[in-house]
Amino acid sequence: MINYDLQKIRAIVFDLDGVLSAETITLGTDGVPCRTVNIKDGYAIQLAMKMGLRIAIISGCRIEAVRHRYEGLGMVDIYLGAAVKVRVYEEFIARYGLHDDEVMFMGDDIPDLEVMRRVGCPVCPHNACAEVREASLYVSSYDGGYGCGRDVIEQTLKAQGKWLSDERAFGW
Secondary structure (H helix, E strand, O other), X not given: OOOOOHHHOOEEEEOOEOOOEOOOOEEOOXXXXXXXXXXXXXXXXXXXXXXXXXXEEEOOOOOHHHHHHHXXXXXXXXXXXXXXXXXXXXXXXXXXXXXXXXXXXXOOOHHXXXXXXXXXXXXXXXXXXXXXXXXXXXXXXXXOOOOHHHHHHHHHHHHOOOOOOOHHHHOO
């Protein structure tokens, strides 16, 4: 259980590699890395947006197939090629008038720490590195790419009384 007042949360921001995709990457025959996606994470992401949460990705990844996947779920805040994630995070919260205590961030490795130290609710997958685990208020029981996104979204929507609260929950 996340030890934070989840009713405050207005936005959930995810890293991609090691969080919404597994931490290992298959290389295609053309040398382009292929990411995995978790269908249950995808369901939770689109439901959270329907229920009024702002969902975003801030990643160093530059693969456009990633953008295509998450745009297909209705996500508009997809920041790829983020060399310094905290700068992108600052632009994101300014754009939407968010305060740090209204944001949850899920990361798994060292490049995520600056943002995790800023947000009100830093969380991570089970297989995050030691430094990220120490910086987190909650460590999911799920590994990155295997449902950790669904885990934190579901907890947040339940705390806000929005999980399976109306017919929007039963469709894509």
